[in-house]
Amino acid sequence: MIVRLENLADIRRQHKNEKIALTSGTFDLLHVGHLRYLNAVKSLGDIVVVMLSGDDRIKARKGSKRPIIPENDRAQMLDALKIVDYVFIDPATSSPEEIDPVHAEILAKLQPDVYATDGPDPRFWNIMEKSKLIIVPRSEGDGHASTSAIIDHIVNL
Numbered sequence: 532m533i534v535r536l537e538n539l540a541d542i543r544r545q546h547k548n549e550k551i552a553l554t555s556g557t558f559d560l561l562h563v564g565h566l567r568y569l570n571a572v573k574s575l576g577d578i579v580v581v582m583l584s585g586d587d588r589i590k591a592r593k594g595s596k597r598p599i600i601p602e603n604d605r606a607q608m609l610d611a612l613k614i615v616d617y618v619f620i621d622p623a624t625s626s627p628e629e630i631d632p633v634h635a636e637i638l639a640k641l642q643p644d645v646y647a648t649d650g651p652d653p654r655f656w657n658i659m660e661k662s663k664l665i666i667v668p669r670s671e672g673d674g675h676a677s678t679s680a681i682i683d684h685i686v687n688l
Contacts, residue, residue: 536619536622536636536637539619539640542580543641546578550644551641551643551644552576552578552645553582553647554568554579554580554581554582554646555584555648556581556584556649557583557589557598558609559589559597559598559600560600560681560682562681568649568667568669569581569612576645578617579616580643583606583620585602585621586598588621588623602620603620606619606620621633631654634655645664646663647667649666
């Protein structure tokens with residue numbers, strides 16, 4: 532289900548006896564690496580909530596040609612996956628390296644049991660209990676487990 536920031540407290544109330552795993556990402560050009568990552572996140576909790584990076588944040592981090600797929604379409608793609616229970620677009624307006632007060636609000640409303648990430652994430656790394664932070668390594672392998680690798684492959688064709 533696609534939700535908004537104001538719905539996060541409702542998610543915690545509805546799932547008060549379940550373990551909520553929060554994760555985040557771009558999820559541009561959905562591929563097998565994303566599926567492997569989300570399956571690993573699902574193994575950490577009963578409910579998976581994805582905080583999807585908004586288009587402006589991605590442009591600031593990855594350049595003006597990204598994302599390939601607009602945020603609302605990426606949210607719909609994630610929502611269609613049975614391993615994802617909830618998706619919301621990150622409402623933060625700060626640059627990706629800065630801590631935005633909205634992330635503290637997200638944690639206060641959702642109260643996730645774990646935050647899964649593929650590496651230190653400044654948005655949550657300094658404001659969450661360390662015991663709740665779990666690094667899920669990126670999937671390596673066949674060269675189709677990253678959006679950048681897929682884009683490079685297409686360009687080289």
